[in-house]
Amino acid sequence: MPLEILTVPCLSDNYAFLLHDDDSGKTALVDAPEAAPILEALSQRNWNLDFVLITHHHWDHIDALPALQEHHNPKIIGATADQHRLPPLDIALQDGDTFECLGETLHVHDVSGHTVGHIAYHFPESKAVFTADSLMAMGCGRLFEGSAEQMWASLSTLASLPEETMVYSGHEYTKSNTEFALTIEADNPDLHARAKEIAQARENGQPTVPSKLSLERATNPFLRAAEPSIKAALNMTSRSASEVFAEIRKRKDKF
Template sequence: MANLELDLFLCRSDNFGVLVHDPQSGATASIDAPEELPILGALKRRGWKLTHIFTTHHHPDHVDANLALKQAFGATIIGPENEAGKIPGIDRTVGDGDHFEFAGHRVDVIETPGHTTGHICFHFPDDKLLFSADTLFALGCGRLFEGTPTQMWTSLEKLMALPDDTAVYFGHEYTLSNARFALTVDPANEELKKRAAEIESIRAKGGFTAPTTLGLEKRTNPFLRAHDPGIRAHLDMPGASDADVFAEIRMRKDNF
């Protein structure tokens, strides 16, 4: 089985577009469809034909190009069963624990309510890839528009159970702001300090901070570190539940 090829690019102002291509079969999936022209440009640049769109959630900045791309390519749109009525052009619904094949590559569906109530992530276990959209960012997590802090914490725990060497492709280039916030919650974390400096440099040169790895996020992303004694001491929440510590961190980020 051939290794998958990935193409990462910006859509809109800060959305990531990602194409996943199987060179053996020619199958190409777009992870969400934030904006038509950048996706068309990436397909043309690579000489790929779009066959699938994997939709993570219903927000317009993730589905705006669904219908145009479906009309242009006849692409099959696979998306969350709990938001099916809000996903333009959806052909197939999937839910938590489902799996399907993409050009011979296994894709596991992980339901991660929080940002929206039906948000899903796509995990390619054999390829060590996770497409986390607006659930997990580099040094951040999605804002809770529809779900509760407890729901989001439970969702993040599901992702944390995946192998540390999983490459994580996320939905937005928010990492610089996330890094600056993370330092206010986890100021003694030496690896975080080093990473924040690297991110400043990458963004100053116009580079992208995706992908990250799950292991790196577990060590430096405060939203995955609610259990950490240093963070708990800093927040004066030594005896609180992980979910409550997470909720406090999320609230602080909302007001950052």
């Protein structure tokens, strides 16, 4: 059976995710922005916290760990490349590693770009990938540490996953990301349709995360930098996809 996945809003615009396996009774958390809503969600369901999967070192993804550890005794999992600036890890993983977690084989992908050492967690059986601040709904993270080439490679890796995969990203930025996307690809009918759905969801206070990978491929400009239509719109028809991606990211930074 697929894992039960619960989206937990945290802080002003962060998301954490609780993953629960009914067969084993075990629960994992992806990222730890804020303790109170996570502890409340666990308590309401009478779940123990067995694992915490950390994607990267930024404070809004790890700050709740001490408070969570006061109430539970989870194993902390994170990137080998990032462990010098993460809380102490029980299990360190790197690109290409697999790990048996919640009755599934978890696959680890290096998705450096936003930070160097950022990783994503893919649960193929549950058709879910947890991307935090790499691939985001209608966007991608800022390049605080990595290069455009690194981020384009990371996004290309994620885009190659099965199209039915659900993308669980770390923030509710989708509405503003969509407004920007329309400045890049104004003639994309899939994008216009999605923009209406996103606006309606936000008006109703509903999260726009997760999103289906096939929809990201069709509408997210950061995944579409190799598309001839986008290259033409940016007057970059002879440039590489990573160069087009860099231009899109530069424009988003100023948007």
